[in-house]
Amino acid sequence: xxxxxxxxxxxxxxxxxxxxxxxxxxxxxxxxxxxxxxxxxxxxxxxxxxxxxxxxxxxxxxxxxxxxxxxxxxxxxxxxxxxxxxxxxxxxxxxxxxxxxxxxxxxxxxxxxxxxxxxxxxxxxxxxxxxxxxxxxxxxxxxxxxxxxxxxxxxxxxxxxxxxxxxxxxxxxxxxxxxxxxxxxxxxxxxxxxxxxxxxxxxxxxxxxxxxxxxxxxxxxxxxxxxxxxxxxxxxxxxxxxxxxxxxxxxxxxxxxxxxxxxxxxxxxxxxxxxxxxxxxxxxxxxxxxxxxxxxxxxxxxxxxxxxxxxxx
Numbered sequence: 001x002x003x004x005x006x007x008x009x010x011x012x013x014x015x016x017x018x019x020x021x022x023x024x025x026x027x028x029x030x031x032x033x034x035x036x037x038x039x040x041x042x043x044x045x046x047x048x049x050x051x052x053x054x055x056x057x058x059x060x061x062x063x064x065x066x067x068x069x070x071x072x073x074x075x076x077x078x079x080x081x082x083x084x085x086x087x088x089x090x091x092x093x094x095x096x097x098x099x100x101x102x103x104x105x106x107x108x109x110x111x112x113x114x115x116x117x118x119x120x121x122x123x124x125x126x127x128x129x130x131x132x133x134x135x136x137x138x139x140x141x142x143x144x145x146x147x148x149x150x151x152x153x154x155x156x157x158x159x160x161x162x163x164x165x166x167x168x169x170x171x172x173x174x175x176x177x178x179x180x181x182x183x184x185x186x187x188x189x190x191x192x193x194x195x196x197x198x199x200x201x202x203x204x205x206x207x208x209x210x211x212x213x214x215x216x217x218x219x220x221x222x223x224x225x226x227x228x229x230x231x232x233x234x235x236x237x238x239x240x241x242x243x244x245x246x247x248x249x250x251x252x253x254x255x256x257x258x259x260x261x262x263x264x265x266x267x268x269x270x271x272x273x274x275x276x277x278x279x280x281x282x283x284x285x286x287x288x289x290x291x292x293x294x295x296x297x298x299x300x301x302x303x304x305x306x307x308x309x310x311x312x313x
Contacts, residue, residue, distance in 0.1 A: 002312050003036035006107035008305035009147070010088055010296075011095035012173060013139040013259045015267075016224040017204035023095070023139035024149040026171055026298035031096065032085040032308070033063050033103035035111045039079040042067045048085040058082075062097040063104035066128030070105050073124055074114050082107075089294070091179035093259035098140035099305075101128030106145070106305040119158055121145060126155070140259070147304030151209065166215035169300045170274035171265055172252070174243075174281045177291025178262035180236050185260030188232045200227040217253055217269050224254025224267060237262050239288025243281055250280035262289075267300065 009030040015022040042058040058064025063084050071080065082104060088096040102125045109116045122138065122145055130136040138155045146162070153159040204223045211220035234240050237257065247255035247266040251273040255266035266281060268274040274297045285293045 002111070003034050003310070004107045004111040004307055005032055005034040005309040006103045006110065006305055007032050007308045008099040008102035008106065008144045009302055010173070011098060011140045011143045012171060012263075012265045013095060014226065014229060014257065015208075015265070016226045016254055016256050017201050017208055018139070018151070019201070019226065019229045020137045020139055021152050021205065022150070022208075023143040023152070024171070024300050025143040025147045025302040025304055026173060026296060026300075027302040028296040028298055029087050029094070029294075031087050031099040031103050033100065033107045034083040034085075034309075035067070035080050035104070035107040037078055037111070038081040041079055042071065043079065043081045045081050045083045048083070050084075050086045050090065053090060054084070054086070060131065061100075062128035062131050063100040064128075065131050066101035066104045066125045067108045069124035069127040070108050070116065070121070073120055074112070074116060076112055076114070078112070080108055080111065089175060089179075091181050092175050093180060093257065093261045093263040094173070094175065095140035095144055095259065097131070097182075098125065098129050098144045101125040102141060102144035102305040104128065106307065110307045110310075118146065122158060143301075143304065145305045148301040149212070163209065163212050165301045166212060166217070168270040170268045170271050171296075171298050171300045172247070172268060172274050172278045172281060173258060173263055173265050173296045173298070174278070174285050175263040175294040176237070176285050176289040177293065178237070178289060180261045182260045185233055185236065189229055190232075193228055197227045200225075220267070221253040224256065226256055229260075230257050233257060233261060237264070237289075239284065240264075242288060243284040246280045246284035247277050250277040252277045255281070271297065271299075
């Protein structure tokens, strides 16, 4: 049996002031999808490490939907079977649906030797993301596939930029033992925001992009403020303000929710500070939220989805 396994990383989206526009990949965790020929259309042979909670129906599974979209887009008639291994916790705010969809399209593309253009791979993965999170926003999918730190200018049609990453910039990500469904978290936001909040958000996003280009960590720290989404979601994560204060006291440039939460991220000037911030945030999370948190320290903008194994037997 010829099979291909692809890995796609966890991603931090929003990044403070960049709601639905900014995202970056991190090292340390992600999802894997193995694809091989078989059956008709797309089938899912199994899913590991999901606690039996994810649907095996390919029309209701993010990886299956993304793979189906790719087969349709390139006119492929051979059937493909998938095996999904979840490395990311469900409803974690770490781009789990995007990682599954990204790994699926990369694995299937490599299996078929299709050499699909990157924009089409992203478009197909976005169809899976639409199912997983309720909307086809690209701030998780693009960094999951392309890696790096991404600004999504528009999702329809897709238009995105790779932003520069200052030397040493380090991310700390802590996942508490909580789940927050993206669709429920987005429902808290409503459809409108006060003009003053919008102006503050736009100003911070512009300042953050400038800070990245000039490696201005002081400006970056002032700009890492979410005036739109986080204030409306803060009640979903117990102790959020205290956890952010702990990160700042340990030297973080800024901290906030990763995506819709419950995971939290902090940005730091270097790995040494990142390790100190990781210890402080982990302790603060443990003090406010029962259960054992998972903590990751990574350079900002890790590599995106890639083939990690092939098998010919």
